Amino acid sequence: xATFADHDAYIAAAPEPFRPVLANLRKLLAATLPDAEEIxxxxxxxxxxxxxxxxxxxxxxxxxxxYLSPTAIAAHADKIAAAGLKATKTGVTFSTRNPxxxxxxxxxxxxxxxxxxx
Numbered sequence: 001x002a003t004f005a006d007h008d009a010y011i012a013a014a015p016e017p018f019r020p021v022l023a024n025l026r027k028l029l030a031a032t033l034p035d036a037e038e039i040x041x042x043x044x045x046x047x048x049x050x051x052x053x054x055x056x057x058x059x060x061x062x063x064x065x066x067y068l069s070p071t072a073i074a075a076h077a078d079k080i081a082a083a084g085l086k087a088t089k090t091g092v093t094f095s096t097r098n099p100x101x102x103x104x105x106x107x108x109x110x111x112x113x114x115x116x117x118x
Contacts, residue, residue, distance in 0.1 A: 007038050007045040014059040017096050021064055025057050028102055032109040047109075052116035055109050066100060067091040072111035079104055 004010040011022045029047050030038070033054055036047035044067070046056035056067040070089050073080070080087045083101055085094050092108070094100040 003043060004040050004045075006040065010040065010045045015061065018059040018064055021094075021096055021099050022057060022059055024102075025064070025066065025100070025105060028105045029055050029057070029109055032106045033113060049113065049116070049118040052118050054112050054116060054118070063093045063095050065091045065093045066105065066108065068108050068112035069115040071115040072108050075111050076104065076108055079107070 002013060004013065007026055011019055011026065014022055026038075026045065030036070033047050033049065036049045036054055039046050039048050039053075041048070041053060041056065044056050044058045046067075047054050054068070058065050058067070067090055073087050073090060073092065077087065080092055083104060084098055085092050085100060087093075092100060092104075
């Protein structure tokens with residue numbers, strides 16, 4: 001498994017169809033969490049404030065994922081389902097055919113931040 005120095009390297013190594021989606025996700029998270037530090041944790045790009053990982057994202061062979069606090073996911077379960085997306089306890093999966101809506105990314109990131117109290 002490859003290791004990545006930063007978000008740019010991660011996005012560049014992702015399957016080509018996912019690169020624009022990941023770049024947009026990064027831009028949205030950076031704008032919503034302007035005081036967060038961009039990090040690589042568990043070989044995945046993420047945004048951390050202090051010791052709290054607020055959000056992370058990843059690309060796989062057929063889909064991408066946005067990873068947040070369980071409370072943020074639970075609080076937005078209806079919006080996630082309405083967007084036609086699948087959620088786990090800590091993540092939302094999406095594809096290039098059905099990307100996660102920008103407004104939902106922002107709401108989820110803000111909710112995850114609130115849960116962490118930062």
